[in-house]
Amino acid sequence: GQNIDQPTEMTATEGAIVQINCTYQTSGFNGLFWYQQHAGEAPTFLSYNVLDGLEEKGRFSSFLSRSKGYSYLLLKELQMKDSASYLCAVRDLETGANNLFFGTGTRLTVIP
Amino acid sequence: SQTIHQWPATLVQPVGSPLSLECTVEGTSNPNLYWYRQAAGRGLQLLFYSVGIGQISSEVPQNLSASRPQDRQFILSSKKLLLSDSGFYLCAWIWTSGMNEQFFGPGTRLTVL
Numbered sequence: 001g002q003n004i005d006q007p008t009e010m011t012a013t014e015g016a017i018v019q020i021n022c023t024y025q026t027s028g029f030n031g032l033f034w035y036q037q038h039a040g041e042a043p044t045f046l047s048y049n050v051l052d053g054l055e056e057k058g059r060f061s062s063f064l065s066r067s068k069g070y071s072y073l074l075l076k077e078l079q080m081k082d083s084a085s086y087l088c089a090v091r092d093l094e095t096g097a098n099n100l101f102f103g104t105g106t107r108l109t110v111i112p
Numbered sequence: 113s114q115t116i117h118q119w120p121a122t123l124v125q126p127v128g129s130p131l132s133l134e135c136t137v138e139g140t141s142n143p144n145l146y147w148y149r150q151a152a153g154r155g156l157q158l159l160f161y162s163v164g165i166g167q168i169s170s171e172v173p174q175n176l177s178a179s180r181p182q183d184r185q186f187i188l189s190s191k192k193l194l195l196s197d198s199g200f201y202l203c204a205w206i207w208t209s210g211m212n213e214q215f216f217g218p219g220t221r222l223t224v225l
Contacts, residue, residue, distance in 0.1 A: 033213060042202055042216035043156070087156065098144055098206050099171075100214055104155035 002026045004103035006088050011109045012078055020073045020086050020106045028094030034062050034073045035087040037105065043087055047073070075108075083110045114139035118203050118217040125224055131176075131190040133220050135203030138184065143205040145186040146214065147178055150200040162186060198224045 003025040012018040024032070031050040035043035049055055049064035049071060061074040073086055085105040092101060115138045125131060137143055147159040158171045160178035168178050175194060179187045186203055200221050204214040 040221075042219050045213040045215070048213060089156075098214075099146075099158060099161060101158065102148075102156040 002090060002092055002101040004088055004090060004101060006086075006103045006106045008104070009107045009109070011111060012075075014078055014080060014110055014112050016078050017074065017076050018078060018108065020075075020088075020108065022071045022073070022088035022103060024069050024071070024088070024090045024103075026090050026092045026101070028092045029066065029090060030093045031091040032062075032064055032071045033089040033091070033100060034060075034071075035089065035102075037085045037087055039084070046086075078110050080110050080112070083108060114205075114215070116203060116205055116215060116217040118201075118220050120220060121218065122221045123223070125193050125222065127195055127224055128192045131188070131193050131197070131222070133188040133201055133203075133222075135186040135188075135217055136184055137205045140205070140207060141183060143184065143207055145180065146204040146206075147186065147188050148202040148204065150202065152199070156202065160188070193224045195224050198222055 006022045033048050034046040036046050037043040046060055047055055047062035049062050052064055052066055054061055054063045059076045064071045085107045087105045088103040089100040117136050145162045148156045149159055150156050160168055160170055162168050162180045165180055165183055176190050200219050202219045203217040206214045
């Protein structure tokens with residue numbers, strides 16, 4: 001099976017940096033994804049890690065350590081529009097069909 | 113470019129009534145297709161996935177079913193809705209090769225009363 005944990009809620013200040021952690025346990029790990037989901041909307045893809053290390057994409061970066069079953073999403077220069085839920089998901093090849101398994105999401109609130 | 117459509121956008125149904133939600137994908141062929149449900153305050157739960165026409169795999173036991181009558185069409189159905197079926201239903205797709213991320217449709221918000 002799969003077990004994915006991330007904090008339920010976080011609050012950060014506009015212009016600051018925030019790190020959202022995700023730990024996972026899965027038998028057939030083949031990639032970790034981060035999605036952003038604004039209230040009432042569909043998730044949108046942010047980043048993908050399959051090898052250890054940091055992937056940077058503008059203000060967003062994602063890190064993976066496969067040996068520790070750990071990832072984080074780093075958001076820099078926070079903007080009010082970054083208030084959303086951030087979903088961590090792992091791909092498990094043992095289940096077939098490129099299936100993704102999602103955590104419950106971290107609701108980030110950016111305050112002025 | 114590829115797009116994914118879902119309808120209806122919102123739906124209010126009484127307990128015991130039938131359900132049919134439709135998802136279609138444009139601009140791609142032979143995608144893997146997925147149905148997820150997101151209940152209030154909970155994560156995305158994978159309900160069904162399909163790797164081809166007529167091929168459906170179920171991830172959780174429930175009173176829902178899925179069908180894929182055409183390559184780019186995925187339908188979620190129920191004969192009798194339960195209160196617990198309320199939630200945000202999302203369809204997603206991925207190419208069978210060459211891509212990593214799943215792309216989500218706009219979703220259907222279902223309220224069962």
